[in-house]
Amino acid sequence: MRKEPNIMEMKFTSENFDNEALKSDKPVLVDFFADWCGPCKMMAPVVEALASEYEGKAVVGKLNVDDASDIAGRYGVMSIPTLIVFKNGQISDKFVGVTSKNELSAALNKAL
Template sequence: MTLAITKDNFKSAVLESKQPVLVDFWAAWCRPCQMLGPIVESLAEEVQGLAVVAKVNVDEQSELANQFRIMSIPTVLIFKDGKVVNSIIGVRSKDELRKALGV
């Protein structure tokens, strides 16, 4: 299951995580985001215990979207030790996302 991220839980859930974190920036009206959604959900089940998979709704969390300069969605950011180590724009396969996550 993916974790819904807000500005209130971002620090504890993403920046302070001991595991790698994949954050999917998305919006309900975005067709490519709807295509990526099930891929991200499936990956979340596979990497449970190894990594955190989270989602940020850019319409509801515009402050986070602005903070990370999200210009296109879907954008996936990979965090390790509180830092962005990879950025992926657009729909990708589960294998590509898992490889980027490093698990």
């Protein structure tokens, strides 16, 4: 029997993005993804693990580009997955494509 992990990741939407991501007092990692994207599915466990590891220190979440194309367009997301680290509402780091957990951890630590 497989135990479901506690999912700590934020679900970003067009409605909550500015408040939850840009106005956060903590660094924010946003995974721009789509349900149909194979590489995005490969990133899902990494993003979930980071959400758990950085709970209380940073906000980690996902934004579905099909549901929030306005936000994806605002940040020039042309390929997915794209992962962006925001600090104080500004882009601190940006990764396009499958990215290692170590690289994302380093970017979050730099933004802390």
